[in-house]
Amino acid sequence: MTQPRIRRNEWQVLVAPALGSWTPTLSVSVVVPAYDAGRLLPTVLAGLAAQTYPDHLLEVVVVDDGPGALVLPDVRPENTRLVRPRQGWGRANACHAGALAADGDVLHWLDADMLVERHEVEAQARWHHLLDHVVVLGDKWFVDPGPVLALTPQHVYDAVGRDGLDELFGDREPHAWVEEVYDRTDRLRLAGWNALRTHTGATASVGAGLYRESGGLDVDLRLGEDIALGSRLAHQGAVFVPDAEARSWHLGRTHVMERRDRVNAYNDPFLAERAPSLRAKRHPGRTYRTPYLEVVLDAHGHAADAVTAAVDAVLASTLHDLAVTLVGPWSTLHDDRDDVLGDAAYDVRVVHTTYADEPRARLVEAAPTTPSDAAFRLVLPGPHVAPRPPALEKALLHLEHTHEGLRLVELDDGTQVRIERTAAVNRARRLVAPGEHLDDVVHEVAGARTMPAKRAGFGPSADVRPRHYPRTGGPPVDGEEAWARIRKTFDAR
Structure with missing residues (x-):
């Protein structure tokens, strides 16, 4: 047929x-x-x-x-x-x-x-x-x-x-x-x-x-x-x-x-x-069995601080209903005696330890080749780019209003962030002809749009990454001075 x-x-x-x-x-x-x-x-x-x-x-x-x-x-x-x-x-x-x-x-x-x-x-x-x-x-x-x-x-x-x-x-x-x-x-x-x-x-x-x-x-x-x-x-x-x-x-x-x-x-x-x-x-701030958005990042060959900067930025999004699929050689890690700081798997171990117990992180060995179980999938081209806190929520809200199936975010280095509507991708996979590009079919059945990174709310992960919680402790101060320090901390953000 x-x-x-x-x-x-x-x-x-x-x-x-x-x-x-x-x-x-x-x-x-x-x-x-x-x-x-x-x-x-x-x-x-x-x-x-x-x-x-x-x-x-x-x-x-x-x-x-x-x-x-x-x-x-x-x-x-x-x-x-x-x-x-x-x-x-x-x-x-x-x-x-x-x-x-x-x-x-x-x-x-x-x-x-x-x-x-x-x-x-x-x-x-x-x-x-x-x-x-x-x-x-x-x-x-x-x-x-x-x-x-x-x-x-x-x-x-x-x-x-x-x-x-x-x-x-x-x-x-x-x-x-x-x-x-x-x-x-x-x-x-x-x-x-x-x-x-x-x-x-x-x-x-x-x-x-x-x-x-x-x-x-x-x-x-x-x-x-x-x-x-x-x-x-x-x-x-x-x-x-x-x-x-x-x-x-x-x-x-x-x-x-x-x-x-x-x-x-x-x-x-x-x-x-x-x-x-x-x-x-669903309710804001809750975590569900199947997430609304899946974010995919390949950590192979990247420094731990770059990877954690990108993942932390995603997890700090105002859109809580998401999961990060983190691709890496996790099975190569071992517990044999080794030079802890000189270990060739140093970056892999740091990233693995950082997210192994994070409930919104999925550590996998290979990049997914089948459509997501989530309603949307976002694929980062590398850990050098990350969304600002409201970017994911705004992007998906726009996709929900327009009913589009694909959003491509263009970065200055020529790479792209992909945001896919899973239903549109699944339909396109049923219809794509030999030699035809899947994105063209997604555009035909759902619509697609390209926009620059700045407008979409994406930037260098080192700039976007949330800071650590402010330090506390030290000698006691009176109430007004405490509020002044708190205001100064948050104004700096």
Whole structure:
């Protein structure tokens, strides 16, 4: 498949075929996590049995998450399987177990309280035939399940087949907060790299390959797993497409609708820890499992004082949510008797000792060749340059506002500082052609900018490095003299 190059999340360049006018080739696995689903599952499977998507390309994997053993009803798609997780519990665990068991090219999540219209799977799948890194978000209304529960599964099947569900439901409620985001962002076309925030898993689909590359669902999460997965998919460069024709009916209200504040209060610390792109959920001064920014510096062959000057300047940034990846020959260090001050590894040992126990430093042997786990990566060309305290925070804030993917900071010696948006780099890596420069593709899908070091807030590391804490001690002085000394110390900075 020739891959279109989508800029940010401007998915309107994709032209999806009209429903019923095309011939699918990709297989779709509908994964239905089923907890306490005996009442609604027959209705849900009846709707899936009436789909327009070809039977030979459609399978349904129902994941029995308890509490009692499920039995598949008679009215169901031809290729329907029941599986059980080997271990664990919860929706994320069940969906992941279903994904591992699925055979389809496309994974389509569908909760066990979602009744779909007959074109729903077809509407979702058509986008995956256009782009291998698309995530499709279905459309849904929240309704009282009573009218369909009063019907037999066969009658539900018949109603779906004749497009008769709309007449069954009276009062209906939209997915209000999602619709608000759609209205504000022209249905995510203007959402840029933040489109992931509307990734709700009740009815969404993703290519199986993209799912695996993202690392899949975090099975340790009990709530919020859909947003966490959305963040992982976005990190891989996914394009998020909301499809109003992928229609479904949510049979009942959700936990979020009933207890939104409590759900968000529970989810926020879990999402903050795992999803660096959801920075609004993080708090200044905190250190998280996955940093917002990774700074890479190769220490090979450099004097210890130069390296520590650069690293200390980075760690003293007003942006605390970062980690330094320090590249060096750390494995060459040994504890054999040696001339301590004349040791050939003197500089390596000093740098290693300085940062071995620093929680925001990662000491590695080789420069990373794969995209960062952080939302952004900054690569210093050497220890001779470092950011001034506010420079990193300002640079990333500018990138967040512009949605650009690459910032090059030009130094007087001709070298450059690189700041990369990981999502844009990952998308560009999927699209770059042989002989094409990756930066050109990043510029095409996200935008790039070059600026001089002074404007960007970078300077010689020896000048930027923070001073040591001021000395204290000595004979006591009165309060006014103490304040005068303190003011003098800080004025000198």
